[in-house]
Amino acid sequence: MPFLALGSYRIRYELEGPKEGPAYVLVNGLTQYAELWAGYRAALVARHFRVATFDLLGQGASDKPGLFITQDDQVAALGLLIDQLGDGPIFLGGISFGGLIALRYAIAHSDRLKGLVAMSSFAELSPQLLLLGNALRTGLILGGTSYLQDLLLPMNLSDAWLGPQLGNLDAIKRQGWLTNDVYALQNLMESFLDFKPLTSQLGSITVPTLILNGEFDFLTPRSLHESLRVHIKDSALVIMPQAYHAFTLEKPELTADLLARFAEEVLAGKWKGGQSVWIAPEKAGGALIPFPPEQDHLRAIPKATVPT
């Protein structure tokens, strides 16, 4: 199990795939751990990418500071990992909290990246997200990791996924419960206490950027992704049909395929972001459909686009 040294702390990471291939670095969500990317490693390595995953500071097998973790620490850990990857093309993807860390890295180091994928991400805390985050933190404190998982599972996954798993949820929750500690999750959540919106800095991201948003994402809804699309020049927003916040867990084949296709298009010089809006296919390999331009993609009900 290799580790990087972040000051006195250790960051556990994993590299897989051809050394000479373009690299994909994947950043976990707040309650996740690197092994949840296992399916992505296999799918992306099969398409000749080198894949780097890691546990954030405070997660999984990385060190868990007792009291203080800052988002700057996480960006620094990500930077250390990227520094391991040489001078070849690097694509960076992150989900939720990991998307925020990826955005922060891209703001500071766009020149180091070939492309960015922000999944279920945000650059600002809307009142809803702020209050939900506070409530989730209180839930963690009062009810432990298991209760936090009880809140997040129905919030972030669809009935189609949850239904067949209802009898198996304890086993699904157990690995996350074993891997992540209450105090460390609390520290990760409290790294938002002095959070400043990144929106005004998004213009610094000059690389092709794919923004993926679940159609029914309740935690980080469309408006937060729209803010990314509008402020990142070479971006495209892709709406994942029938998906919620945790679509990387629910639709791994489709998401891995979209990640690979995005990188392949960028590398082939065929990527056209143009702040466009798309609908992802239901299954991996399907065609993306342009969002009907006469409809407002921020609304759930058909509503004509307001001319600007």
Next chain:
Amino acid sequence: MSEFLGPLDSIGRVPPQQQTRVAAFLISAHGALARQLAFALPQQMKAGWQTELNAQLYRESEIVSLMMRATSWVVDPELLMLTASWESSWLPKPVMGLNDNALALTIDLAALGHAVHAAIRPAALLPEKALAGDAFVMALRRIEFESGRVMQAQIVFLKGHDLLPYRDAVNAAVEQRHRQVRDLWDAMLRGIGVERAAKG
């Protein structure tokens, strides 16, 4: 070596020898916290934090009492040496770099409390097939669950505004107590055939 307690008996109970060693460690650590809190509380009568301290004192006593009753005890001669070693580790160590000795001792007490409640996860030692209704199993789950709340007293104090000027010293004290508690806990577990997965 296994990551979990066991092998369990035919109905899913933890071997008494493992119960004895785990319970002795938890009683030693939480008992030490209870004793130190009992001494510290009268000095904190004006602090808002005393509300949390008072609650914690009784939670620590509850954990000690629970483990004494819920454990299937067996004779374990090694405990004579082990307990002496554990008890000496919990002795107060004023945090370095502070002129106020009372505050330095209070920070150390909070750091020890944070480490005991955060770094020790007794329920995570239970295999999936552990008998849910067994007294020892329920006690370990109860202690781990309560630790998440009890720890808040430490967090409120250690991350509070009053200690911001001493952040580096506080951080160092907490990390040192975490390392100490983790090392002792891991060593005790290895003595009963349990090896925790590599973690931070």
